[in-house]
Amino acid sequence: MSASSKPHPRTKPPEERRAELMHAAERLFLRNGIAATTIEQITTTAHVAKGTFYLYFSSKDDVLAALRVHFAQDLLQTIKNAVDGQKSWPDKLSAWASAGVSGYIDAIRLHDILFYASSPPTREGLVDNIIIDHLIGILQNGVKAKAWSVDDARSTAVFLFSGLHGIVDDAYRSSKRVQREPLARRLQVLCLRTVGLSGD
Amino acid sequence: MSASSKPHPRTKPPEERRAELMHAAERLFLRNGIAATTIEQITTTAHVAKGTFYLYFSSKDDVLAALRVHFAQDLLQTIKNAVDGQKSWPDKLSAWASAGVSGYIDAIRLHDILFYASSPPTREGLVDNIIIDHLIGILQNGVKAKAWSVDDARSTAVFLFSGLHGIVDDAYRSSKRVQREPLARRLQVLCLRTVGLSGD
Amino acid sequence: MSASSKPHPRTKPPEERRAELMHAAERLFLRNGIAATTIEQITTTAHVAKGTFYLYFSSKDDVLAALRVHFAQDLLQTIKNAVDGQKSWPDKLSAWASAGVSGYIDAIRLHDILFYASSPPTREGLVDNIIIDHLIGILQNGVKAKAWSVDDARSTAVFLFSGLHGIVDDAYRSSKRVQREPLARRLQVLCLRTVGLSGD
Amino acid sequence: MSASSKPHPRTKPPEERRAELMHAAERLFLRNGIAATTIEQITTTAHVAKGTFYLYFSSKDDVLAALRVHFAQDLLQTIKNAVDGQKSWPDKLSAWASAGVSGYIDAIRLHDILFYASSPPTREGLVDNIIIDHLIGILQNGVKAKAWSVDDARSTAVFLFSGLHGIVDDAYRSSKRVQREPLARRLQVLCLRTVGLSGD
DNA sequence: AATGAATGAGATTTCATTCAT
DNA sequence: CATGAATGAAATCTCATTCAT
Numbered sequence: 021m022s023a024s025s026k027p028h029p030r031t032k033p034p035e036e037r038r039a040e041l042m043h044a045a046e047r048l049f050l051r052n053g054i055a056a057t058t059i060e061q062i063t064t065t066a067h068v069a070k071g072t073f074y075l076y077f078s079s080k081d082d083v084l085a086a087l088r089v090h091f092a093q094d095l096l097q098t099i100k101n102a103v104d105g106q107k108s109w110p111d112k113l114s115a116w117a118s119a120g121v122s123g124y125i126d127a128i129r130l131h132d133i134l135f136y137a138s139s140p141p142t143r144e145g146l147v148d149n150i151i152i153d154h155l156i157g158i159l160q161n162g163v164k165a166k167a168w169s170v171d172d173a174r175s176t177a178v179f180l181f182s183g184l185h186g187i188v189d190d191a192y193r194s195s196k197r198v199q200r201e202p203l204a205r206r207l208q209v210l211c212l213r214t215v216g217l218s219g220d
Numbered sequence: 221m222s223a224s225s226k227p228h229p230r231t232k233p234p235e236e237r238r239a240e241l242m243h244a245a246e247r248l249f250l251r252n253g254i255a256a257t258t259i260e261q262i263t264t265t266a267h268v269a270k271g272t273f274y275l276y277f278s279s280k281d282d283v284l285a286a287l288r289v290h291f292a293q294d295l296l297q298t299i300k301n302a303v304d305g306q307k308s309w310p311d312k313l314s315a316w317a318s319a320g321v322s323g324y325i326d327a328i329r330l331h332d333i334l335f336y337a338s339s340p341p342t343r344e345g346l347v348d349n350i351i352i353d354h355l356i357g358i359l360q361n362g363v364k365a366k367a368w369s370v371d372d373a374r375s376t377a378v379f380l381f382s383g384l385h386g387i388v389d390d391a392y393r394s395s396k397r398v399q400r401e402p403l404a405r406r407l408q409v410l411c412l413r414t415v416g417l418s419g420d
Numbered sequence: 421m422s423a424s425s426k427p428h429p430r431t432k433p434p435e436e437r438r439a440e441l442m443h444a445a446e447r448l449f450l451r452n453g454i455a456a457t458t459i460e461q462i463t464t465t466a467h468v469a470k471g472t473f474y475l476y477f478s479s480k481d482d483v484l485a486a487l488r489v490h491f492a493q494d495l496l497q498t499i500k501n502a503v504d505g506q507k508s509w510p511d512k513l514s515a516w517a518s519a520g521v522s523g524y525i526d527a528i529r530l531h532d533i534l535f536y537a538s539s540p541p542t543r544e545g546l547v548d549n550i551i552i553d554h555l556i557g558i559l560q561n562g563v564k565a566k567a568w569s570v571d572d573a574r575s576t577a578v579f580l581f582s583g584l585h586g587i588v589d590d591a592y593r594s595s596k597r598v599q600r601e602p603l604a605r606r607l608q609v610l611c612l613r614t615v616g617l618s619g620d
Numbered sequence: 621m622s623a624s625s626k627p628h629p630r631t632k633p634p635e636e637r638r639a640e641l642m643h644a645a646e647r648l649f650l651r652n653g654i655a656a657t658t659i660e661q662i663t664t665t666a667h668v669a670k671g672t673f674y675l676y677f678s679s680k681d682d683v684l685a686a687l688r689v690h691f692a693q694d695l696l697q698t699i700k701n702a703v704d705g706q707k708s709w710p711d712k713l714s715a716w717a718s719a720g721v722s723g724y725i726d727a728i729r730l731h732d733i734l735f736y737a738s739s740p741p742t743r744e745g746l747v748d749n750i751i752i753d754h755l756i757g758i759l760q761n762g763v764k765a766k767a768w769s770v771d772d773a774r775s776t777a778v779f780l781f782s783g784l785h786g787i788v789d790d791a792y793r794s795s796k797r798v799q800r801e802p803l804a805r806r807l808q809v810l811c812l813r814t815v816g817l818s819g820d
Numbered sequence: 821a822a823t824g825a826a827t828g829a830g831a832t833t834t835c836a837t838t839c840a841t
Numbered sequence: 842c843a844t845g846a847a848t849g850a851a852a853t854c855t856c857a858t859t860c861a862t
Contacts, residue, residue: 031840031846055255058831069848074833152390175406178390179383186382187375190352206375213414234821258856269823274858434842455655458835469844474837536736552790575806578790579783586782587775590752606775614813631825631861658852669827674854 038076040066042090045083049133054084088134095123096150103158109167110217112158117184117211118204120151124188125198132189152177159215168215180211238276240266242290245283249333254284288334295323296350303358309367310417312358317384317411318404320351324388325398332389352377359415368415380411438476440466442490445483449533454484488534495523496550503558509567510617512558517584517611518604520551524588525598532589552577559615568615580611638676640666642690645683649733654684688734695723696750703758709767710817712758717784717811718804720751724788725798732789752777759815768815780811 032040044065048057059080063070077083102119106112124131135148155177159170170176187207191198212218232240244265248257259280263270277283302319306312324331335348355377362368370376387407391398412418432440444465448457459480463470477483502519506512524531535548555577562568570576587607591598612618632640644665648657659680663670677683702719706712724731735748755777762768770776787807791798812818 034846037846059833060831070832071834071849072847075846079832171409172406174390175387176410178386179407179410182382182384182386182389183379184382186378186385189382190374190378203375206372207379209371210376210379210414213416214410216413232821237821259858260856270825270857271823271859272821275821280857432842437842459837460835470836470846471838471844472842475842480836532736536732571809572806574790575787575803576810578786579807579810582782582784582786582789583779584782585786586778589782590774590778606772607779609771610776610779610814613816614810616813634825637825659854660852670853671828671855672826675825679853 034076037066037068037072038086041068041073041076042083042086046087046130049084049087050129054080054133084134087130091127091130091134092150095127096154098123099151100154109158109162109165110212113162113211113215114208116155116158117207120181120184121188121204121207122200124185125192125200125203128188128192131185148181152181155181162215168217170215176214180214183207183210183214234276237266237268237272241268241273241276242283242286246287246330249284249287250329254280254333284334287330291327291330291334292350295327296354298323299351300354309358309362309365310412313362313411313415314408316355316358317407320381320384321388321404321407322400324385325392325400325403328388328392331385348381352381355381362415368417370415376414380414383407383410383414434476437466437468437472441468441473441476442483442486446487446530449484449487450529454480454533484534491527491530491534492550495527496554498523499551499554509558509562509565510612513562513611513615514608516555516558517607520581520584521588521604521607522600524585525592525600525603528588528592531585548581552581555581562615568617570615576614580614583607583610583614634676637668637672638686641668641673641676642683642686646687646730649684649687650729654680654733684734687730691727691730691734692750695727696754698723699751700754709758709762709765710812713762713811713815714808716755716758717807720781720784721788721804721807722800724785725792725800725803728788728792731785748781752781755781762815768817770815776814780814783807783810783814 041062045057045062048061048065052061057080059073060070062083063073066072077086099116099119102115103112106115152174156173159168159173159177162168163170163173184207187203188198191203241262245257245262248261248265252261257280259273260270262283263273277286299316299319302315303312306315352374356373359368359370359373359377363370363373384407387403388398391403441462445457445462448461448465452461457480459473460470462483463473477486499516499519502515503512506515552574556573559568559570559573559577563570563573584607587603588598591603641662645657645662648661648665652661657680659673660670662683663673666672677686699716699719702715703712706715752774756773759768759770759773759777763770763773784807787803788798791803
């Protein structure tokens with residue numbers, strides 16, 4: 021009873037084990053793709069036995085879903101923080117563009133793997149949806165404040181979001197070391213133009 | 221003397237067999253996803269034996285590649301035809317938007333399946349690339365003709381293309397029966413604004 | 421806080437825990453079969469942790485063996501009591517038939533699961549053996565007392581026992597609600613005839 | 621149709637392959653029990669690859685069902701042939717007993733494995749049923765011909781059948797080399813007594 | 821050119837059992 | 842005594858691909 025002062029209990033707290041498994045899965049999905057990743061690789065990477073995986077997840081799709089949720093919440097928080105730090109509406113939109121570029125550069129491949137390379141039923145676009153919904157709010161409030169004019173907030177939000185995603189994706193494809201600053205500035209211009217502002 | 225009166229000739233012209241197999245694969249990929257589609261399902265759907273598949277394609281990835289090429293060429297031709305029919309640059313850009321919306325509405329799910337839900341190596345974005353390259357040409361020629369101003373043709377093209385894709389995708393998700401006209405008009409406005417034109 | 425006021429004492433008397441585990445196992449074996457029953461189901465049903473099972477039994481086969489012993493002793497006692505209550509030999513044999521029918525009706529499925537649906541080594545027929553041995557005694561003593569004639573006591577005992585089992589089994593298969601009385605009477609006739617008595 | 625006169629096609633006729641797999645399964649079930657037999661053992665024994673098993677059966681239970689049907693039809697035929705060769709009713713019943721003993725001695729363990737050591741749903745007793753139904757017919761016709769008296773044909777048939785099975789089973793348990801003749805004669809006596817005949 | 825039986829590597833999943841707390 | 846997280850051997854089943862006919 022007295023003795024054991026080990027900081028590394030053999031039996032880890034459930035969240036930690038779960039997180040380790042998710043982390044291992046994420047790395048392998050990124051490196052080899054989802055289909056090519058086996059449960060065994062995941063458990064080996066996480067330094068646990070195969071059966072342990074099934075103590076925390078019911079299947080490969082189950083980890084995938086958990087990773088999606090985690091990714092979405094993370095990114096939304098990053099963007100919200102950046103946007104809320106700005107006063108004027110154009111600045112908010114610019115901040116949205118910068119934070120979005122940044123967030124996606126950090127995780128573009130993960131995003132694509134999690135949200136595209138999956139089975140039809142899950143193609144719902146969970147992150148995309150919560151990010152887009154947030155942007156719709158910004159656009160509508162900007163309209164109310166007469167900061168800009170927008171015909172249809174949803175279409176515009178979808179357009180901007182997709183544009184952001186495409187630009188980061190393209191930059192990533194061209195070279196793995198992406199320059200955030202110029203990319204962010206170019207996207208800011210495009211975003212401002214899209215809501216009818218000059219963009220310079 | 222005997223002249224083939226069979227309704228189902230045993231030996232079909234190679235292109236026809238190939239096309240039938242591709243068609244079968246396309247339908248099954250659309251319905252069930254790529255991973256869930258087996259070679260046997262493809263050959264059964266195409267009314268041939270399993271071995272016959274390997275007479276025309278070397279693997280599952282091989283049909284996938286063939287479908288990608290076919291899809292890309294088809295769509296580019298549609299867009300080119302529409303754009304070339306216009307005189308003024310703004311009209312060309314509007315035509316690009318309309319034809320793009322149309323082309324993608326017809327095949328949005330197929331596009332996503334062919335170009336996203338695949339293994340990393342093929343994630344190159346074949347269609348996207350040729351469509352984007354074509355649009356870059358339009359944007360640059362419009363700049364030369366002082367029809368509009370564009371900072372970076374590539375970024376802008378990627379942005380527009382991604383926006384187009386996203387908007388059609390979103391419309392498709394909302395309702396399977398998409399209204400082309402309003403969608404096309406909304407996109408035209410966004411495109412024109414993006415290149416610095418008023419868009420009305 | 422000191423004195424145990426818990427309604428569910430953590431530590432129960434060993435026999436009670438053991439009995440609870442056996443009871444849980446019995447119910448699950450009956451409902452789902454032996455192979456389909458997991459240790460975890462047993463411990464969950466008995467409201468203990470998985471490891472606790474191994475404090476009382478060394479393996480799944482071990483509970484099975486314990487259940488077999490318990491079942492056999494129970495049934496033999498029932499039959500003995502009935503037989504010993506009779507004076508004449510024909511009455512003893514009739515009582516054997518009745519008590520056997522009754523005992524088996526109560527537990528026919530359990531019997532079959534415990535004694536048939538197991539691995540070869542345990543197929544020894546533990547109950548069957550002790551019941552049959554008891555019946556052999558009755559038959560031999562009846563012969564000595566010139567109550568009936570029997571060629572080979574063992575064969576006859578096996579024949580009667582198997583017939584009893586078969587008849588109850590068949591009745592059970594036909595309808596889950598078995599009528600004991602008519603069944604017992606029919607079996608009595610068959611038993612008496614088998615030892616050369618008229619049976620009416 | 622001219623050339624190929626090969627007697628040994630590399631690809632065997634389906635029935636032959638199927639029979640080989642069933643035969644391999646039977647041997648292994650007998651030697652090691654059902655649960656302890658793996659699909660891989662079956663295919664190895666049958667000299668085919670693992671996947672081939674699934675070309676002919678959908679699961680282990682599926683072979684089991686096929687073996688049951690085969691066993692039942694086989695045994696019934698044997699008994700019928702013996703019974704039909706006799707004129708008088710007592711001789712028919714004696715023939716039934718002999719053929720039954722013989723048939724079961726040859727396959728007692730197989731019978732038990734196929735019909736007892738299985739999951740609850742299949743415990744229906746397929747052979748037992750068709751053999752019993754056949755015996756019910758014999759008993760009833762014997763009654764009509766005033767060859768003997770029987771209260772309830774079904775009960776009696778079940779009783780006799782179970783007795784037969786039990787006696788063979790017991791003899792088998794006592795020694796693996798069973799003497800057919802004495803066993804058959806003893807059973808004949810018991811059968812005749814059961815229908816009210818003297819049995820000598 | 822066409823067939824489809826056969827292959828067999830490999831993936832997912834289960835669960836009896838152990839053992840540190 | 843009791844716990845339940847962790848283990849990992851083993852079983853089932855799938856399916857892309859081959860090849861003899």
